[in-house]
Amino acid sequence: MxxxxxxxxxxxxxxxxxxxxxxxxxxxxxxxWVPLYMGHAALPTAFAPRDWHIHAMxxxxxxxxxxxxxxxxxxSWTGRPTITGRxxxxxxLIWLAGRIAVSVSALTGPVAAAxxxxxxxxxxxxxxxxxxxxxxxxRNLRVVGLVLLLALADAGFHAEAMENGLADISVRAxxxxxxxxxxxxxxxxxxxxxxxxxxxxxxxRLPAPFDRFDAVAMIAAGLAFIAWTVSPAxxxxxxxxxxxxxxxxxxLTRWRGLAARSxxxxxxxxxxxxxxxxxxxxEALAILWPAGVDPAAAxxxxxxxxxxxxxxxxxxRVSRGHTGRPLxxxxxxxAIYALVSVGALLRMAAPYTGDAYFHVLACAxxxxxxxxxxxxxxxxxxxxxxxADGRA
Numbered sequence: 001m002x003x004x005x006x007x008x009x010x011x012x013x014x015x016x017x018x019x020x021x022x023x024x025x026x027x028x029x030x031x032x033w034v035p036l037y038m039g040h041a042a043l044p045t046a047f048a049p050r051d052w053h054i055h056a057m058x059x060x061x062x063x064x065x066x067x068x069x070x071x072x073x074x075x076s077w078t079g080r081p082t083i084t085g086r087x088x089x090x091x092x093l094i095w096l097a098g099r100i101a102v103s104v105s106a107l108t109g110p111v112a113a114a115x116x117x118x119x120x121x122x123x124x125x126x127x128x129x130x131x132x133x134x135x136x137x138x139r140n141l142r143v144v145g146l147v148l149l150l151a152l153a154d155a156g157f158h159a160e161a162m163e164n165g166l167a168d169i170s171v172r173a174x175x176x177x178x179x180x181x182x183x184x185x186x187x188x189x190x191x192x193x194x195x196x197x198x199x200x201x202x203x204x205r206l207p208a209p210f211d212r213f214d215a216v217a218m219i220a221a222g223l224a225f226i227a228w229t230v231s232p233a234x235x236x237x238x239x240x241x242x243x244x245x246x247x248x249x250x251x252l253t254r255w256r257g258l259a260a261r262s263x264x265x266x267x268x269x270x271x272x273x274x275x276x277x278x279x280x281x282x283e284a285l286a287i288l289w290p291a292g293v294d295p296a297a298a299x300x301x302x303x304x305x306x307x308x309x310x311x312x313x314x315x316x317r318v319s320r321g322h323t324g325r326p327l328x329x330x331x332x333x334x335a336i337y338a339l340v341s342v343g344a345l346l347r348m349a350a351p352y353t354g355d356a357y358f359h360v361l362a363c364a365x366x367x368x369x370x371x372x373x374x375x376x377x378x379x380x381x382x383x384x385x386x387x388a389d390g391r392a
Contacts, residue, residue: 009384011085013322016383017092018068019315022061023376025099029056030369034362046105046113051157051167057303058174059117059154060099063147065311066181067091067124069318070143074128078135083127091127095120114158121151142184149177169229176225179276179302182310183221183248186276187214190269191255193317197266198259208254217247224280238287245280252277264329265317268337272309279306294351304344304368312336315375323382324389332378336371343368 010016033053035041045052075082098117105113125147132140156170191207198206224244227237257270279302286298316333320326329337346364353360 008085009386011088013082013084014071014088015068015315015318015322017088018064018071018095019319020376020380020383021092021095022064022068022311023315023372023379025064026057026061027369027372027376029053029060030365030372034365037361038358044104044106045102046110047102047161048166051161052102054167054171055102055157056099057307058171058178059121059150059157060102062178062307062311063121063124063150064095065315066147066150067095069185069314070128070147071124072318072322074131074140077140078131078137080131080135083131087127091120091123094123110158110162114155114162117158118151118154121147121154125151143181146177146181146184150174150181153177172229172232175299175302176229178307179279180218180222180225182272182276182306183218186269186273186310187218187251189314190257190273193266193269194255194257194260197263198256203259205256205259207256213254214251217244217251220244220247221280228283233287235287238284241280241284241287245277245284248273248277248280263327264334264337265313265320265327268309268313269317272306272313275301275305275309297348297351300344300347304347304364305341308340308344308368308371309337312340312371312375316379319379319382323385324387324391325382332374336374336378339367339371339374343371 010020030053032041032043033049033056036043036049037053043049043052047055071083071088074080098120101108101113101116108116125144128147129141129144132138132144153170153174156173157167160167160170187210191209195206220240221244224237224240227234227240231237252270252273255270257267257274260266260270279298282293282298282301283295286293286295316329316336317327343364343366346360346367350357350360350364
């Protein structure tokens with residue numbers, strides 16, 4: 001990417017700068033956190049190493065990917081022009097300022113770091129809300145609401161860390177907001193993409209449209225997340241989590257994912273939702289049988305598994321589709337999905353490996369980071385270059 005034309009291409013759609021920035025950040029922050037966690041490195045941050053790691057993922061990388069996807073999709077939802085150019089550049093700089101502020105918060109002070117960090121999700125919500133309201137597209141205010149919930153959880157994270165030294169409730173609230181967004185948006189795009197793929201191949205049996213069953217499953221998931229956020233050890237929470245897991249799994253069976261198993265670019269989205277359903281059930285087991293199911297292993301099924309697979313699945317598909325490339329996975333995409341999957345499995349297995357824990361943890365982190373680094377390097381030319389089909 002060189003010259004003014006290159007910068008214009010980079011800022012011609014939100015997915016371009018934000019996917020690239022997020023991928024490098026997700027990979028880099030994991031590569032920093034592993035030696036940080038083991039005591040071999042240090043950062044001038046006011047956060048404990050665990051909290052810096054969690055914040056870097058849930059309030060750093062993931063919101064950037066949410067911005068890249070939603071600001072790209074909002075023009076389709078509303079029929080309004082795509083957000084490009086200077087507003088996009090300013091938003092990206094606000095995001096970058098937040099990452100720096102949190103990482104050096106011991107120098108700037110935690111309050112200043114919190115204010116700089118919170119500017120991004122608030123600015124994103126305002127930008128999305130403006131587009132949705134100008135178009136009168138009220139149903140997509142749900143997405144804006146989840147972004148604002150993530151901003152509220154971020155504020156709570158800073159407050160908890162300053163008050164107690166470690167964040168707790170806000171971590172669960174943030175992860176719940178992210179997973180609800182995955183269920184909301186994944187529940188929209190996964191069956192839609194599958195329907196288009198099957199119709200193009202002459203299939204008559206198509207994914208079920210959104211109906212009352214989907215709404216009930218979403219309500220059950222929301223109630224389960226609220227209970228888990230507020231009371232993560234309550235037996236009633238386990239019951240709600242189990243119900244949400246079963247309903248989410250049943251919802252997934254209606255989308256005909258196995259019929260699209262020959263296309264990994266599509267199958268990965270189904271697998272990601274399946275891990276959300278499995279996460280509900282494993283979290284329920286961790287409450288009912290804590291001696292047998294490690295809570296950290298259950299939590300990382302959602303974080304390393306569900307979030308990792310979803311964001312990489314979305315980034316690869318959106319990047320290919322919006323740059324005029326075929327919607328099919330090649331060797332690079334298969335490698336990305338394999339790396340993040342094996343990394344997530346190892347991270348879940350780490351608490352059960354005894355003396356090998358730190359070695360397994362390091363391997364898990366390296367593989368997970370490699371997945372995002374492979375995307376960043378492999379897609380850099382796609383995200384900074386012209387469309388493959390020659391369109392403007």
